[in-house]
Amino acid sequence: DADVTQTPRNRITKTGKRIMLECSQTKGHDRMYWYRQDPGLGLRLIYYSFDVKDINKGEISDGYSVSRQAQAKFSLSLESAIPNQTALYFCATSYGANVLTFGAGSRLTVL
């Protein structure tokens, strides 16, 4: 099994729908992150969490929310999806300010 598992891997939805992307990890890491990757823009940080009670906004948090349900689980929600949220989303984990371990990605298409 992968160290960082993201579900779903692919999702097509319509404008205005609520979407949740889930991430779970078996690394035992304290820190978890959600990134968005767009062609030509690189990886941009949406939200990050240093422990269950610590949630922080990244550089592009508008339109997104997160929940850290447990040390191993970190979910990203789009309350009302819009087409410009079409992107590849990555969850990542780290131990301290150290090397990130990424999941395989969740490709979201908003029509």
Next chain:
Amino acid sequence: EDQVTQSPEALRLQEGESSSLNCSYTVSGLRGLFWYRQDPGKGPEFLFTLYSAGEEKEKERLKATLTKKESFLHITAPKPEDSATYLCAVLRGGGSEKLVFGKGTKLTVNP
């Protein structure tokens, strides 16, 4: 504002043709510079961390070097399996604890 610029955006090499990828950065108090490799449809995978100017790290055909303003990823005698997008990221000091990624260099090695 922290900036990470990678060049070239894309690079095509023949098998065995050595070259270098560049990552230039502007960051206050560099704590670490990271190189990742990303294959299509997958999450980035960690390659190297460099912490101070003059440091070098090697792994198979790859060697990463660091100066006060930039890092190079040297690829010696590349093979087709080295084809991927290579990402550079910096971690700055001052308690930021967040990586800033460049947009990547897409490397294609033709047989």
